[in-house]
Amino acid sequence: MAVQKTFEEINEKIKKGTAVVVTAEGIIDLVREKGASEAARQVDVVTTATFGTMCSSGVFLNFGHSRPRIKMKRVYLNGVPAYTGIAAVDAYLGATELPESDPENRLHPGRFLYGGGHVIEDLVARRPVKLEASAYGTDCYPRRHIETWITLDDINEAILFNPRNAYQNYNVAVNLSSRTIYTYMGVLKPNLGNAGYATCGQLSPLLNDPYYRTIGIGTRIFLGGGIGYVAWHGTQHNPGVPRSANGLPLTGAGTLAVIGDLKQMKPEWLRGTSFAGYGASLAVGIGIPIPILDEEILLYTTVRDEDILMPVVDYSRAYPENTGEILCHVSYAELRSGKVEFDGKEVPTTPLSSYYKARQIAEILKDWIKSGKFLLTQPVERLPGAESGIVLKGLTEQRNGG
């Protein structure tokens, strides 16, 4: 009889400490050994993970009210501006924000040693952060300026809210021009000197659940070392892209918006990053459990690096000009081997995500579930799927309000 399990049944086993949990790597060998039906019967949860720079990340902060009160109009954290066009002492600090004093690319390539992502890392590491705020003053909020030091424990809330993380698949970046270029996909050497690539292949969450059958709004996840949730589909979620026969998208496709309590997180899994010539950002560690509700879900989790085809894009022209041109596809297995072949030329590959740390996250999440302290949540709503009709829009330039 075909295997059918429910979230409740799996959670009962987790509570009893009898749930069988394996990582997205472990499941591949297990299915090869035992076959899909037997593995689906035995295994309750497969843990997936990714660790890499995700620019669409940031944190909502509530600093608490000073005496007298201030309605902050400009806020700086270690010199990095935060957005304060919300309530008096609330702010949102984005991962790619830079101090106004940053030389940026005036001396190219800029180094971008400190930005929003680094402030978030400092907060998570419990290092004191300098808060400076100014205001115009009102009857109820008379104060015009404050300068003080805060730590993550001193403030009321710090909510990591990342509008777009965990891209299902991603571009492989190459440079066909004759000069070195500095991109968010790393430094790209001229004349196809290297190929930058991201995601964590067979460990990546959305490649293990390509049609979003189990990952949805409300899914409890590992986020930055703490517990978080899938809040929504991510921005630029584009599930309707062409897919290969195994259901895997052949370009970016699905994304997740995630949310979690920054106070639970650890600097090991949330790190500021600096891309020469590009900017600052934040590396985020995410782990997502996939409940094995049936054999089909299990089969999707057996995705292997060699099954994952990634689009190769020229970042010297096609990407900046937004032509949509894809040179070819290469498999994640080739990319992870350290070199790929294009037109008979051997090209070294430059990884940007950390497979090593993703593997650790998948193991940690596995331990959390096995120890009974992490229960699975059934999504309250599914993510828009391949059939949703979503078409990714570009930005067109209009004159005079169209």
Next chain:
Amino acid sequence: MLVANKVVLRFTPTLVDKPIIYRLVKDYDLVINILKADINPSQEGFVVLEISGDSESYNKGLEYLRSAGVRVEPLSGTIVWNREQCLHCGACTSFCPTGALYLKRPEMEVCFDGSKCIVCQSCLDVCIARAVEVKL
């Protein structure tokens, strides 16, 4: 006697358009391996070289460099890799010319073998975690 040394040559703006390295090869019969260079017209520049050859020619070659106004310094800096700071993405490993920074497979862990490092500093700008630094 044969010698082989790594040196850093620093050029003033007026020297960068002179064929200095050509002279080392042609007039002093030295074997030159350029490890790293940053030379721009009308600006200061540097070249990291491995120079090898007969010790007498080597000394004469260095004398020529100094007399031409090139500052010659032994390559003395070291690259420090901070394991705790490293994200183990491995980006640096595709830029490291000697395999001093490498990805251990199948673990996919970044490792550093200081004995292979030539302090070319290629890793500095490509490390997104600022986990490598040069100590002079």
